[in-house]
Amino acid sequence: MNQFDNLKEVQIASEEIYDGVILHVCKDTVTLPNGKTARRELIRHVGAVGIVPLTDDGKVIVERQYRYPLDMVITEIPAGKLDSKNEDRLEAAKRELREETGITADEWIEMGVYYPAAAYTDEKITLYLAKGLHFGEQQLDEDEFLNIEAVPLETLVEEVLSGKITDGKTQVAILKADKII
Amino acid sequence: MNQFDNLKEVQIASEEIYDGVILHVCKDTVTLPNGKTARRELIRHVGAVGIVPLTDDGKVIVERQYRYPLDMVITEIPAGKLDSKNEDRLEAAKRELREETGITADEWIEMGVYYPAAAYTDEKITLYLAKGLHFGEQQLDEDEFLNIEAVPLETLVEEVLSGKITDGKTQVAILKADKII
Numbered sequence: 001m002n003q004f005d006n007l008k009e010v011q012i013a014s015e016e017i018y019d020g021v022i023l024h025v026c027k028d029t030v031t032l033p034n035g036k037t038a039r040r041e042l043i044r045h046v047g048a049v050g051i052v053p054l055t056d057d058g059k060v061i062v063e064r065q066y067r068y069p070l071d072m073v074i075t076e077i078p079a080g081k082l083d084s085k086n087e088d089r090l091e092a093a094k095r096e097l098r099e100e101t102g103i104t105a106d107e108w109i110e111m112g113v114y115y116p117a118a119a120y121t122d123e124k125i126t127l128y129l130a131k132g133l134h135f136g137e138q139q140l141d142e143d144e145f146l147n148i149e150a151v152p153l154e155t156l157v158e159e160v161l162s163g164k165i166t167d168g169k170t171q172v173a174i175l176k177a178d179k180i181i
Numbered sequence: 182m183n184q185f186d187n188l189k190e191v192q193i194a195s196e197e198i199y200d201g202v203i204l205h206v207c208k209d210t211v212t213l214p215n216g217k218t219a220r221r222e223l224i225r226h227v228g229a230v231g232i233v234p235l236t237d238d239g240k241v242i243v244e245r246q247y248r249y250p251l252d253m254v255i256t257e258i259p260a261g262k263l264d265s266k267n268e269d270r271l272e273a274a275k276r277e278l279r280e281e282t283g284i285t286a287d288e289w290i291e292m293g294v295y296y297p298a299a300a301y302t303d304e305k306i307t308l309y310l311a312k313g314l315h316f317g318e319q320q321l322d323e324d325e326f327l328n329i330e331a332v333p334l335e336t337l338v339e340e341v342l343s344g345k346i347t348d349g350k351t352q353v354a355i356l357k358a359d360k361i362i
Binding site: 004006007008009011017018020021022023025027028030032033034036038039040041042043044064065066067068069070073074076111112113114115116117118119120121122123142143145146147160161162163166167168169171172175176179180 | 185187188189190192198199201202203204206208209211213214215217219220221222223224225245246247248249250251254255257292293294295296297298299300301302303304323324326327328341342343344347348349350352353356357360361
């Protein structure tokens with residue numbers, strides 16, 4: 001017996017509640033470890049990537065972006081969704097970085113996986129550190145608005161620790177990048 | 182003019198798509214900075230807390246919990262939802278820690294806010310470090326299943342950096358706790 005067999009749930013039904021542009025909401029029925037039945041509400045997500053683009057003089061290119069659910073402009077690393085579930089994640093990271101910031105990079109280092117909210121979404125974000133940067137033209141969608149800024153990595157680390165940076169993937173990516181480089 | 186006025190979106194309509202037990206899904210209409218109209222899909226969430234319970238000998242009490250959206254048992258810090266939007270967050274943290282692990286603590290240190298997925302949810306998790314622990318009886322719900330374990334903080338830091346720990350709030354909380362203590 002696996003040491004976690006006492007925890008596992010088994011799907012017995014799945015109902016689609018909403019099939020939106022970004023959000024795909026399901027209500028599933030599962031069997032619990034004690035044999036009883038329970039409901040599970042969840043968001044199915046295509047997956048995403050996030051990138052820490054680090055300049056030769058130790059600055060990170062970050063975005064200031066308005067986030068409607070929070071009604072706030074927050075500081076984030078460049079990030080974006082996969083085009084499809086099976087898209088190569090490194091290729092997606094290169095595309096998102098180029099589109100949002102105009103940057104291409106010589107060196108890509110994978111920094112692991114970030115699950116934002118395991119209780120209710122299967123979204124998986126793979127994080128990358130990008131070095132050897134070349135700067136070009138942004139290619140934003142017509143309806144995409146964000147400001148780009150270069151901030152010293154050590155300043156961003158301080159802002160994560162002081163609570164000024166609140167975006168989860170950015171907190172993880174900045175603290176990991178600081179440990180790796 | 183505020184430096185971020187070029188980024189803000191203004192709500193002009195909100196439609197409830199699904200009012201579930203955990204997930205409350207809305208489809209809103211907004212005016213973009215360029216005057217055009219766009220749709221925003223989002224999850225409204227009551228809010229949550231997460232706790233790093235640290236023993237006198239440098240171990241953290243963590244949970245191994247099956248997460249249905251990921252079909253995986255993952256390592257997480259104790260955490261839970263607020264009972265209501267206006268519940269005091271520190272009180273909620275004390276309640277969740279007691280219920281899930283049986284632990285009460287003499288000292289509570291706030292470690293800032295974690296937004297798991299600012300693109301599509303307003304969920305806000307406040308993180309705490311709890312010290313001076315007293316161990317009692319777990320009070321799990323009948324249908325709640327999780328294993329508790331005491332793991333050295335330094336081991337958890339290594340597991341975040343190596344990619345073994347993938348839960349976002351746990352990654353942030355462990356790396357922050359390591360910097361603070």
